[in-house]
Amino acid sequence: MLFPTRCPECAREVRAEFADSAVHDLTCPHCGAEFCVLVRKHKFEVLFDLGTRALMDGYAREAVATFAAALERFFEFYVRAAVLERMADSETDFEGALAALDGTWKHVSAQSERQLGMFALAYLLREGRAPDFLTPQALGSEFRNRVVHRGALPRREEVEAYAARVFALIDRLLTELGEGAAHAALAQEAEFAAHLARLPGHVTAVFEEHPGMFRARRFGGDVPGKAAPDKAAPDSPRNDAQAFARALAERGPGLDHLLREHFLKEPFRKGGGDRS
Template sequence: MRFPATCPHCRREMQAEYTDSGIHDLRCPHCGKPFTLYLRKHKFEMLFDLGTRALMDGYAREAVASFAGSLERFFEFYTRAATLERASGQGQDFAEAAARLEQAWKLVSAQSERQMGAFALAYLWREGAAPDFLSPQALGSDFRNKVIHRGYLPPRSEVDAYAARVFALIDRLLTQLGGAAAHAQLEQERTYAAHLAAQPSEVTAVFEEHPGMFRVRRFGGQVGPKTEQAKNLPSGPANDAAAFQAALRERGELLGKVFGKG
C-alpha cells in the first residue's frame, strides 16, 4: 500500500510504500535527493486504517484480515505500555526496561496465544480485573477464523459488525490506558532517534502524523486509569456499532486522502 509523500527539498509529491517499521528511507524521483520519513503511527493504527480503507473500497475479506491483525498488535501495544509504565513507577531506567521487555517479548513473538496470555496478565495486574472480553465469542474469533483460514466470503454487514467490535474494544482499552500509552509512544520515538543518529548528515529527516480512525493525540493522557470515566467503563464485551460508524463518517474522507493509489 502506498501513500503520498512530499519531498522536503523540491516540495514535489511522490509515492512511498508503507514499511513495517514506520521508517521510510526515500529518494525523490524528481530531484534525486535522499530523505527519511518517520511516521508517528503505531502498527495497530495502521492495520485498522488499512482495514477501514479496504472496507470502504469493497474488499470485505481483506478488511477482516487487517482488523484481526490490528487487534493482535494492539494487545502487544497495551502490554508494552503497561510494562513500561510499571517499570517507570518503580524508578527503573527506561532504556534498560525497554531492552528487558524486548528480550522477554521475543519469547512470545512467534505465537499469538502466548501474546494474548501476556496481555491478559498485564491487564489483570493493571486493572485489577480479569479480561472477560478475551473469550472467543466476545472477540468474534469464529468469524475471523472462518474468513482467514476457511476462505469464507463475508457480506458487508458481517464485516461491519466485526469492525465495530474491534474498534470499540481498542477504543475502550485506549481510554483505560490513558497516559500510560505515552510509554509505548516513547519507545517508538527512541527507535526513530537511533535510526536518525546513524543517518548521514545529508539525509533530511521528516516526521509525519497521519490522521486515522485512532488518533495519536488520544495518547496524551486526558483519561487515566483511576478516573471515574475509566472505572465506569462496561466490563463486558464491547461492540458499539454506532461509535464505529460515527468515526467512519468523521474520518473516512481523511483516510481516502492519506492512502495513495497503486
C-alpha cells in the same frame, strides 16, 4: 499500501510504502534528494486504517484479516505500554526496561496464543480485574477464523460488525490506558532517535502525523462528551454499536485523503533546526 509524501527539496509528490518500523528512507525520483520519513503511528493504527480502506474499497475478506491483525498488534501495544509504565516506577532506566521487554517478548513473538496470555496478565495487573471481554464471542473469533482460515466470503455488513467490535474494544482499552500509552509512544520515539543518529548529515528527516480512525484524539485524556469506562462493568463496551459507523463517517474522509492526496508534515534538517 502506498501513501503520499512530498520531497522536502523539490516539494514534488513521492509515493512511499508503509514500513514495519514506521521509518522510511527515500530517494526522490524527481530531484534525487535523500530524505527520511518517520511516521508517528503505531502498527495497530496503520493496520486498522488499512483494513478500513480495504472495506471502503470493497475488499471485505482482506479487511477482516487486516482488522484481526490490528487487534493482535494492539494487544502487543498494550503489553508494552503497561510494562514500561510499571517499570518506570522502578530504578531501571528506560533503555534497560525496553531491552528487558524486547528480550521477553521474543519468547512469544511467533505465538499469538501466548501473546494473548501476556496481554491478559498485563491487564489484570494494571486494572485489578480479569479481562472478561476476551471471550471468542466478544472477539468475533469464530467469524474471523471462518474468513481467514476457512476461506469464507463475508458480506459487507458482517465485516462492518466485526470492525465495529474490534474498534470498540481498542478504543475502550486506549481510554483505560490513558497517559500510560505514552510509554509505548516513547519507545517508538527512542527508535526514531536511534535511526536519526545514524543518518548522514545531508539527509533531511521529516516527521509526519497521519489522520486515522484512532488519531482524532491522541492517546490519553478525556473524550469530549463521553464518560470514562465503568470500572465496575468490564463486559460493557464504552462504545455503542454505532461507534465504528460514526468514526468512519467522521474520519474516513481524512483517511481517504491521506492515502490519495496529501497530509501535514513537519520537516527539519538534521543538525540544522526546523524548516518550514
